Amino acid sequence: MSVLDRILLFLLAVASLCLGVALALIGANVFGPAYVFDVETYPTNIVAIVAGIIIVLIALRFLFYRISRSSPVSDFVALTGEHGHIRISYDTFRQLANRRGAQIKGAEGFDTRIRQGQEGIVVLARMQALPDVDIAAMSREVQSSIKDYVEKATGVTVEQVLVHVTELSNASKQGKAWNGA
Structure with a gap:
């Protein structure tokens, strides 16, 4: 993987991490109706929270992709x-x-x-x-x-x-x- 690919993957992971956290917080109505449109329907809140958590987990996986990879198994x-x-x-x-x-x-x-x-x-x-x-x-x-x-x-x-x-x-x-x- 080239340096440019690593930088792009890092930026995409950070952006996805922010999006996932924001989506989960919106689903949990942390921001309240004054900041974001009011979503009163119960199933939509659960879907937003679950989608936000999934996006956060995927973003964390790609954010720490190189750290989790160990050196070659055998030399x-x-x-x-x-x-x-x-x-x-x-x-x-x-x-x-x-x-x-x-x-x-x-x-x-x-x-x-x-x-x-x-x-x-x-x-x-x-x-x-x-x-x-x-x-x-x-x-x-x-x-x-x-x-x-x-x-x-x-x-x-x-x-x-x-x-x-x-x-x-x-x-x-x-x-x-x-x-x-």
């Missing part, structure tokens, strides 16, 4: 071994992916994040590319290399490797890029 992948359970942390996957990604020619400033997928893990790779490198070919090489390396090292299925090339690396550094040919 590891659990496997079953011959002699018990095996846990491999996301940091281990991240280190393996970073190690392999840093070895790719043309890739600089390599960093990854790991997410849980449907049937395995998803690797999010963020990197800079050296100038005069075929970025599409290098990105495909990063994807296949990281996928094969992590799967071989851990036995965990890598569903996707998403590559995000952020920018060109500083051209003054002569690194792993091809010189000439």
Whole structure:
């Protein structure tokens, strides 16, 4: 959820909270007939009070939406071994992916994040590319290399490797890029 969506959700929740409280107070005739039109019918008062309470509860739920959500349930992948359970942390996957990604020619400033997928893990790779490198070919090489390396090292299925090339690396550094040919 983006920052704008969170702000809009917060504003909507506050407005709904005010509306719900006002509706419940009007239904209970707290304001009196001098301030609001006089609603004398008994069922209408009950409906207004109940509707106001429901709106308040929904508004409170959305107001405290992010607070009630805890951090990710697990930051590891659990496997079953011959002699018990095996846990491999996301940091281990991240280190393996970073190690392999840093070895790719043309890739600089390599960093990854790991997410849980449907049937395995998803690797999010963020990197800079050296100038005069075929970025599409290098990105495909990063994807296949990281996928094969992590799967071989851990036995965990890598569903996707998403590559995000952020920018060109500083051209003054002569690194792993091809010189000439």
